[in-house]
């Protein structure tokens with residue numbers, strides 16, 4: 001069971017800052033996608049009841065009301081709810097939008113809703129584990145005929161090249177050099193031999209510099225092979241069990257000749273398609289894939305390999321992918337990649353296994 | 360009451376990293392002071408029992424043993440205890456030093472001790488509120504004849520000049536300019552008027568940029584008036600009530616002519632004097648005052664005033680100082696300064712009140 005106080009200290013606290021909400025509200029790709037999803041599909045909103053799970057500043061609830069919703073329940077766990085409430089009022093929507101402060105898991109609504117809208121996606125889709133809360137909301141409050149916004153989500157992985165690998169390896173090596181100076185000083189000046197801590201220190205630094213996923217906005221040129229779908233989620237039917245662990249076998253084929261493999265980039269996209277019986281008029285996509293024009297605040301998660309590996313056009317990378325939640329904090333992830341690189345004719349060039357942390 | 364899980368998430372977690380322990384172990388001023396305090400006062404250690412409150416890497420426990428202690432109890436709340444244990448073993452002191460994993464508040468010892476040693480000092484002395492734990496240990500485990508290491512502590516405040524004031528004001532203003540662009544964009548592109556959030560946003564940013572104490576290693580030249588003692592603590596007798604709130608009226612006289620007052624610097628020192636009936640042979644001081652040669656990892660805490668104030672040699676600054684713990688997190692502090700600046704003959708130049716946060 002999750003300790004609520006700890007969860008607040010670790011997770012919710014940042015969302016209580018307008019500065020952080022503003023970062024999300026300034027993400028044009030994100031904003032345009034939700035805006036279009038709502039306003040190009042007004043039929044899903046006009047006269048309908050809507051639940052916004054994690055309303056933050058209240059933006060999605062306000063748009064839903066502006067698009068014609070009869071009633072919008074805007075639920076927010078943090079004190080941001082107070083700002084959301086005043087924003088609703090300032091935009092004269094207090095008759096339609098009801099802001100409720102509380103965890104979606106704890107609150108009750110007076111009725112079931114036609115639409116659940118939420119911006120729940122974390123880095124590489126599932127970091128933050130907020131989709132659990134959306135599932136909970138859906139199972140309790142969505143009418144059998146209801147629609148999810150977004151309706152679908154996918155995780156992607158692709159081989160990349162990046163100078164970050166070198167940089168992080170340098171940082172790691174500099175840190176270890178510094179450690180050995182420190183060992184020497186501590187021995188000479190203070191009479192204590194700390195060399196027994198070298199191994200745990202190097203493991204700690206390795207985890208920090210080399211095994212922790214990095215935030216980065218990759219350029220499409222850095223993607224050197226086909227991107228593969230790691231996971232597909234139907235937001236209307238997925239269960240928490242479906243996303244507790246993500247396992248899949250994927251394969252990517254290098255499409256750049258004579259290049260280096262520095263690791264993998266991970267990202268996600270979501271779609272707003274409505275429901276089979278009640279589809280969107282305009283299907284909207286929100287993608288966080290590498291893009292020439294700057295990308296999103298999510299960027300991509302970069303998983304680095306050391307040392308780099310020479311690969312050629314046509315080589316295949318087979319990855320057995322597994323992602324689980326960290327035991328210490330269910331909102332963080334651990335990832336295991338079992339990789340095999342093969343030449344076009346099948347000859348195996350290399351095989352290795354590496355663990356990463358999405359912190 | 361403090362939620363232990365939350366306290367771990369907010370506070371203890373950083374101490375579980377060797378990287379962080381190494382930062383403290385690399386602080387020469389800190390290390391030399393404790394080293395000298397122990398090895399120049401071996402009479403306090405030879406054949407004695409010692410309790411190290413928050414042993415971290417184990418360094419103070421190991422030194423106590425090397426100085427001749429019969430038995431050292433080394434208590435550490437985090438998993439760092441495991442590294443401490445292996446360090447003790449690697450230095451062949453496992454017969455003397457017993458590492459105990461647990462909060463000092465929770466554990467029991469088989470006997471009372473002659474010496475309590477601890478490095479409990481946070482920024483501006485009391486941040487982290489770890490001295491509470493030392494008091495608890497003292498009241499439960501120190502013999503009536505026992506000695507505290509350190510034995511005394513003091514908080515200091517002094518008027519300073521610093522370019523940080525300008526910089527932070529610029530940062531704040533840039534952030535607000537950005538906000539107004541954001542407001543404009545959100546109105547035009549997304550049809551929502553967010554101007555009602557301008558005030559809370561500016562308050563949030565003001566608190567962040569202008570009211571939060573800054574870590575800085577000041578140069579002594581930046582101190583423009585006499586430093587005043589805000590609080591003196593006798594570690595043998597102080598109670599938690601004595602440090603829950605710190606209130607005092609202090610006065611500083613400007614000793615630089617025609618200069619500007621940009622704020623205040625706060626720091627601390629501690630002394631190792633033993634006990635009146637059992638004094639130190641060599642009294643050692645550990646000071647974190649501004650110093651020409653780089654200072655300590657504590658630096659000083661800088662409290663900025665905006666705008667700067669012109670002051671002259673002989674002007675007096677009278678400050679009514681009050682520091683309390685933050686309601687949300689007992690390890691963080693809030694500070695109120697009621698200031699009055701007077702000319703040598705007593706004419707008041709300015710009076711103002713300002714709140715700061717030590718986060």
Ligand SMILES: Nc1ncnc2c1ncn2[C@@H]1O[C@H](CSCC[C@H](N)C(=O)O)[C@@H](O)[C@H]1O
Nearest residue numbers: 015054055056075076077102103104119133
């Ligand atoms: N279980 C839960 N109950 C209520 N709010 C939650 C929640 N889990 C996360 N949240 C809130 O959900 C928000 C996600 S960020 C998205 C904010 C807003 N909908 C927007 O699109 O701009 C945060 O403000 C967070 O505090």
Ligand SMILES: Nc1ncnc2c1ncn2[C@@H]1O[C@H](CSCC[C@H](N)C(=O)O)[C@@H](O)[C@H]1O
Nearest residue numbers: 374413414415434435436461462463478492
């Ligand atoms: N109540 C408590 N019980 C046990 N350990 C505590 C504690 N409060 C703080 N600590 C530990 O005290 C240490 C303070 S830092 C000092 C470490 C070491 N004595 C040195 O001088 O290098 C941290 O490792 C922290 O985890």
